[in-house]
Amino acid sequence: MACVTKFHLLALILLIVLESRDGVDGKSEVPCFFIFGDSLVDSGNNNNLENKGKVNYLPYGMDFPDGPTGRFTNGQTMADVLGKLLGFKNFIKSFPTAKGSQILEGVNYGSGYAGIRDETGTHVGALVSLSKQIQHHRITISRIHQIIGKNDSNYLNQCLYLSMIGNNDYISNYYLPNYYNTSRQYTVKQYANVLAEEYARNLKTLHDLGARKMAIIGVSPIGCTPNATAFYGTNGSLCVKPMNEAAILLNDLLKLLVQDLNKKLIGANFMYLEIYEIIWKFVNAPGTRGLIKGCCEVNDYGLCIPSKTPCLNRNLALFWDSFHPTEFVNLVTGTKSYNTLRTIL
Numbered sequence: 001m002a003c004v005t006k007f008h009l010l011a012l013i014l015l016i017v018l019e020s021r022d023g024v025d026g027k028s029e030v031p032c033f034f035i036f037g038d039s040l041v042d043s044g045n046n047n048n049l050e051n052k053g054k055v056n057y058l059p060y061g062m063d064f065p066d067g068p069t070g071r072f073t074n075g076q077t078m079a080d081v082l083g084k085l086l087g088f089k090n091f092i093k094s095f096p097t098a099k100g101s102q103i104l105e106g107v108n109y110g111s112g113y114a115g116i117r118d119e120t121g122t123h124v125g126a127l128v129s130l131s132k133q134i135q136h137h138r139i140t141i142s143r144i145h146q147i148i149g150k151n152d153s154n155y156l157n158q159c160l161y162l163s164m165i166g167n168n169d170y171i172s173n174y175y176l177p178n179y180y181n182t183s184r185q186y187t188v189k190q191y192a193n194v195l196a197e198e199y200a201r202n203l204k205t206l207h208d209l210g211a212r213k214m215a216i217i218g219v220s221p222i223g224c225t226p227n228a229t230a231f232y233g234t235n236g237s238l239c240v241k242p243m244n245e246a247a248i249l250l251n252d253l254l255k256l257l258v259q260d261l262n263k264k265l266i267g268a269n270f271m272y273l274e275i276y277e278i279i280w281k282f283v284n285a286p287g288t289r290g291l292i293k294g295c296c297e298v299n300d301y302g303l304c305i306p307s308k309t310p311c312l313n314r315n316l317a318l319f320w321d322s323f324h325p326t327e328f329v330n331l332v333t334g335t336k337s338y339n340t341l342r343t344i345l
Helices: 002-021 078-085 100-105 130-157 168-174 188-208 226-231 241-264 276-284 327-341
Strands: 033-037 160-164 213-217 269-273
Touching: 033 078, 033 130, 078 160, 078 327, 100 130, 130 188, 160 188, 168 188, 168 241, 188 213, 188 241, 213 241, 213 327, 241 269, 241 276, 269 327, 276 327
Parallel strands: 033 160, 160 213, 213 269
Antiparallel strands: none
C-alpha cells in the first residue's frame, strides 16, 4: 500500500507542477507543436470517421476539462502534458478542428489504431495512417503559408514535432493473423526492419517539409497491456514476453535510425525518447501487480463501454481500458519526456 501511496503522491505533484507551468511567462518554448501518432496522442481525429475506434463518449474524458473529446484516456494524453509544459496555454487542436490562426500553434494529427503501415488497424474501419497524417500536414503548411507568407519554412524549422507510433503495427496488425498476413510474411526481426525502413522514409519526408526538432517516441511494453495478458497468455510471467521482445527489437532500431538521420539530414536535431523503460518500471514496481488491469468495463474492441462507471481509484490505475494508460501515467511520461527534450528546444 505504501508503494501505491507513493504513486498517488507523484501524480499529485506532477499535476501541481503542470498547473504552475501553465502560462508562467505567457510564451511557449517553441512557436508551434505538431503531433503525429496513434491513440496514445489522438485528440479527436477519429471522431467523424466511419470506424469502431473512436471514444468521444463517457467515461473517456471524465477528468479532462472539455469532457469526452476523442482522447483514449480519462484525462490528458502524453502530448497534452508535453504541450502544457512547453508553455502552450491551449491544448493543440486536432486536424479537423484547427481553424484559422490556431494552426500557427501546431496541429494534432494522431489517429487511434493508426500505424506506420497503411493497412494497420483498418479492421476497425477508416483511420489516418502516418502517411496520411503527413498528407494532412502538407495541407496545414499550405494554410500557414497563406497566413505568414514566404517565411513559413523558417517558422516551421523552429517548431517541435512529436511522433508516437508503432504500437499498433504489432497490436493491430502483426498479432492479429485473422486480419493481417504480416506474421506469415515476416519473422519478428524482419518485421522490425520493415517498420524501421518505412518509418525512416516518413521522417525524411517530414524533414523535407521543414521538421528540424523531432521527438521520436518508442514502442511501449505492449505485452503488458490488459488485452495482451488476457488473450495471449503470460506462461506464468507478468506480461507476454514475445510481444515485449518484439517492441524492444523495433526500439533498438529506432535509436539507431535517429542517430543515422541526424548525421545525414541537414540541420536535423532528432531525439529518441524512451517510454518502454518508464512504463516497465511501473509494471514491475512492488505493489502494482493488482493495478495492471483496465479501469473500465470494455467491449469486444477493448474500449470502455459507454457510460459505465469506471474504477474508483483511477488516479492509481496504470491502464484506463484494455490498451491505453491513465492520465496518471501520461503525466509521468509527458514530464520525463519534457525534461529530456529541453536539450533540443
